[in-house]
Amino acid sequence: MSAPTFLEFASRRRLLLLACALVGIVLPALLFYDRWGDAPGNAQLGSLLETLKGSGSAILAGSGISNNPDDAYVAVCLAIRNQAPDLPEWLQHHYYNMGIRKFYIMDDGSSPPVSDFLDTYPIPAEAIEFHYYDESERIHYMQAKVYDECIAFGQQHGHTWMAFIDADEYFDTPGSETINEVLKSFEPIDAIGAVGVNWRMHTSNGQLIRANSVMQAYTECIYDDPEDNNEASDNKHIKSIVRLAYYESMENPHKFYLKQGAITVGEHGDWIEHYAFRQPITRDRLALHHYAVKSRQEYEEKISRGNAMSDPKDWGFWNHVEEMPHVHCPEMLRWVK
Numbered sequence: 001m002s003a004p005t006f007l008e009f010a011s012r013r014r015l016l017l018l019a020c021a022l023v024g025i026v027l028p029a030l031l032f033y034d035r036w037g038d039a040p041g042n043a044q045l046g047s048l049l050e051t052l053k054g055s056g057s058a059i060l061a062g063s064g065i066s067n068n069p070d071d072a073y074v075a076v077c078l079a080i081r082n083q084a085p086d087l088p089e090w091l092q093h094h095y096y097n098m099g100i101r102k103f104y105i106m107d108d109g110s111s112p113p114v115s116d117f118l119d120t121y122p123i124p125a126e127a128i129e130f131h132y133y134d135e136s137e138r139i140h141y142m143q144a145k146v147y148d149e150c151i152a153f154g155q156q157h158g159h160t161w162m163a164f165i166d167a168d169e170y171f172d173t174p175g176s177e178t179i180n181e182v183l184k185s186f187e188p189i190d191a192i193g194a195v196g197v198n199w200r201m202h203t204s205n206g207q208l209i210r211a212n213s214v215m216q217a218y219t220e221c222i223y224d225d226p227e228d229n230n231e232a233s234d235n236k237h238i239k240s241i242v243r244l245a246y247y248e249s250m251e252n253p254h255k256f257y258l259k260q261g262a263i264t265v266g267e268h269g270d271w272i273e274h275y276a277f278r279q280p281i282t283r284d285r286l287a288l289h290h291y292a293v294k295s296r297q298e299y300e301e302k303i304s305r306g307n308a309m310s311d312p313k314d315w316g317f318w319n320h321v322e323e324m325p326h327v328h329c330p331e332m333l334r335w336v337k
Contacts, residue, residue: 071102078165083110088121095123098171099178100171102129103129107133129153143250163239174284197241198235199236201292203324210298218291238276292317292321
């Protein structure tokens with residue numbers, strides 16, 4: 001995808017006026033090319049930089065580069081309800097394999113609370129912060145409420161980025177970079193307020209009951225449909241990792257409204273204009289494995305508990321996933337110990 005023109009950019013999002021052309025644009029551009037010229041995705045990032053540079057926008061100054069230590073750099077916000085059995089492997093993977101060191105577990109009225117099972121979660125207790133909401137606090141779009149509160153907690157702890165994913169979604173770093181390294185590559189351009197990560201949606205793999213390991217049991221995924229620019233594939237959906245300084249509010253569970261004219265980009269710096277989709281799909285640097293149905297037993301449980309957006313799944317969704325063309329996808333097995 002080619003970088004958007006200034007007129008296209010300006011027509012959709014607010015732009016800050018140029019405060020100092022030499023310091024605010026020329027110098028950061030030189031620093032950007034010097035430091036990141038060989039980074040993955042440099043071509044599209046560089047193209048985006050050139051577009052913003054030509055526009056006179058001051059929001060690419062690079063002054064927002066974080067000095068956070070790695071342990072505080074990125075956190076995860078998780079809205080959850082009655083899914084304590086899903087947390088041990090999910091937490092272990094993201095803490096030890098992905099290097100994420102802080103998790104805000106926003107418990108939407110679980111009975112018993114998921115915090116009651118803290119001893120079963122195989123990561124340091126200080127890495128988890130639980131927040132419980134009883135039925136009296138529940139609103140129609142609960143997910144939007146808890147995401148706003150996650151940001152407030154994250155700002156108190158000084159995180160730079162926060163990922164908003166579910167307990168059936170697992171990050172992967174297919175290349176040689178860590179999540180922190182990928183996100184740091186975007187910081188020289190302050191116009192980038194979020195990174196959208198494409199799904200890799202898994203099927204039931206014929207499982208009838210809960211498996212001991214999600215990553216080990218589910219190695220079949222839906223087809224990307226590359227022949228038709230991914231139009232027929234749910235994998236075109238994204239989830240977002242948001243820069244806290246630019247968070248305004250949740251647009252939907254996939255994408256966010258951002259302050260100061262900031263934009264959401266894909267892993268290669270491509271501007272994501274759609275409210276939930278990124279096409280063409282790529283997973284060279286980041287992927288989000290979405291175990292959407294798991295076993296038949298677990299899907300029945302999912303139907304029973306609903307979700308935080310008052311948009312429960314039904315058997316129509318199960319059939320949709322199971323009837324799509326499937327491909328073998330064993331890449332998460334490398335994380336199974």
